[in-house]
Amino acid sequence: MPTVSERVSVLETKVVNIDGKIDDLKEDLRSVQVCIDQNGASIHQSLNVMSERSAEAHKIGRAHV
Secondary structure: OOOHHHHHHHHHHHHHHHHHHHHHHHHHHHHHHHHHHHHHHHHHHHHHHHHHHHHHHHHHHHHOO
């Protein structure tokens, strides 16, 4: 049976490993957030262009009426 100091040592190692994994997850979340922000900006820009083109098309269509 392991001694108390051995068990504590194993637990310390596990905590260090968990801390490393948490840091990795934080970095991954930052990357996902940046990607979401960039995609959101791109989609917003595309929607603005589509809206402008639609408005122009309706203006042209009304001018002929």
